[in-house]
Amino acid sequence: MTTTLITGANKGIGHETARQLIAAGHTVYVGARDAERGRRAAEQLGARFVLLDVTDDATVEAAAKAIEADGGLDVLINNAGIETRGEGNSVPTAETVTADQMRNTFETNVFGVVRVTHAFLPLLQRSAAPVVVNVSSGLASLTHLSDPDHPAHFYPGVAYPTSKTAVNMLTVQFAKAFPNMRINSVEPGFTKTDLNGNTGTQTVEQAARIIVRMAQTAPDGPTGGFFDVNGPLPW
Numbered sequence: 001m002t003t004t005l006i007t008g009a010n011k012g013i014g015h016e017t018a019r020q021l022i023a024a025g026h027t028v029y030v031g032a033r034d035a036e037r038g039r040r041a042a043e044q045l046g047a048r049f050v051l052l053d054v055t056d057d058a059t060v061e062a063a064a065k066a067i068e069a070d071g072g073l074d075v076l077i078n079n080a081g082i083e084t085r086g087e088g089n090s091v092p093t094a095e096t097v098t099a100d101q102m103r104n105t106f107e108t109n110v111f112g113v114v115r116v117t118h119a120f121l122p123l124l125q126r127s128a129a130p131v132v133v134n135v136s137s138g139l140a141s142l143t144h145l146s147d148p149d150h151p152a153h154f155y156p157g158v159a160y161p162t163s164k165t166a167v168n169m170l171t172v173q174f175a176k177a178f179p180n181m182r183i184n185s186v187e188p189g190f191t192k193t194d195l196n197g198n199t200g201t202q203t204v205e206q207a208a209r210i211i212v213r214m215a216q217t218a219p220d221g222p223t224g225g226f227f228d229v230n231g232p233l234p235w
Contacts, residue, residue, distance in 0.1 A: 002129075003073050004215060005063075007031040007054055007116060008080030010041040013135070013188055013211070016204035017077060018045050020212045026075070029067060033059070054080045054112030064119040073123040075131045075215050078113045078167075083160040091157035102159050109163035113170055124181060133214045134171050136185040136226065140164035143234035168226055168235060175224030182217040186210045187228040 004021055008014045010032035018028045022045060030045065032038025033053035042049035048070075052063040067073050084092055084101050092101050113134060124130040138144060139161035144152040155161065168185050175183040188207035210229045217223075226233045 001025070001027055002075060002216075003027045003029070003067075003071065004075035004077065005029040005031055005050070005052075005067060005073055005120070006077040006079050007052060007112070009047075009077075010034065010037040013204050013207045014077075014079040015041055015045070016208040017079065017211045017215075018047050020205075020208050021215060022046055024212065024216065026215075029063075031063065031080070052116070054078075054116055055107050057115065060115050060119045064123065067120075068123055072126055073120055074127040074129060075133070076117065076120050076124060077133045077135065077211060077215060078116060079135045079211070080108060080112055081135060081163075082108045083157075091155075092159055093156040094158050097158040102162070105159040105163045106166070109160070110166045110170070113167055117170075117174065121178075125178075129219050130178075130181040131215060131217050132174070132181060132183040133211055134167050134183070134185045135211060136167050136171075136187055137161065137164040138187040138189070138228065138233065140168050140185070140187075141226075141234055171226070172224050179223070182214075182219065182221050182223045184214050184217065184223060185226045186214050187226070187233055189228065 004026045006014050006018050009018050009030040018030055022028050028047040029050045030038055030042040030047045031050050031052035035051055038049045050063045050066055051059055053059045138152055139155055144150045147153055171183055171185040189202050
C-alpha cells in the first residue's frame with residue numbers, strides 16, 4: 001500500500017488529487033492548516049487528516065512524527081500554495097509589487113516546500129519507492145514568459161511566478177541530491193480555484209491528472225523534470 005501526504009488538500013486541486021489517488025489505491029493524508037476543514041475533507045474522501053501549516057515548523061514536525069508513528073510515507077505532494085490578489089482580482093505587477101508581498105508568497109510557496117520536504121526526508125528515504133511531486137505552474141517557465149508569442153508572456157504578475165520558478169530550482173537540486181527518489185515539478189494548468197478568484201479555464205479533475213500521474217512514478221521513471229499533462233516543459 002502506497003502512503004501519500006498532500007499539503008493544502010482540504011479543497012481545490014489538492015482535494016481532487018486526494019480523491020483520485022484514493023481511487024488508485026493510495027492511503028492518503030490530507031494536510032490542512034484548518035483542523036475543522038481538514039477533518040471534514042478527510043471524512044468526505046475516506047482519507048486521514050493531519051494538521052499541517054507549511055509556514056509553521058511546529059505543525060510540520062508534529063505531522064512528520066504522526067505519520068512516522070502510523071507507518072511512514074512513500075509520496076509527498078507539495079501542493080499548498082498562494083497567490084496574492086488585489087482589487088478586481090488583480091495581481092501585483094512589476095510596478096506595484098512590494099517586498100512584503102514577495103515575502104508572504106515565498107513563505108508558503110517556497111519556504112513551505114523546503115520546510116515540509118526537509119521534515120519528511122527521513123521517512124521518504126525509508127520507502128522502497130519514494131516520490132516527491134512539487135506543484136509548480138506554467139508561469140514558472142522563463143522560456144515561456146520571455147517569449148512574446150507564448151500566451152504566458154502576457155501575465156503581468158511578479159510574486160507568484162517568481163516563487164514557482166524557485167520551486168522548479170528546488171526540484172532540480174533535490175533530485176540531484178537524492179537520486180534514489182523521483183522528484184519532479186508539475187504544471188496542473190489554469191484551473192478554476194480560489195487561488196485565482198475562480199477565473200481558471202479548466203476543472204480540478206483535469207488539473208489533478210498530471211499530479212496523480214507523477215505521484216505514481218516508478219523507481220525507473222523521470223526525476224528532476226518539469227511536466228504538464230502533455231509531457232516535459234521548458235524551464
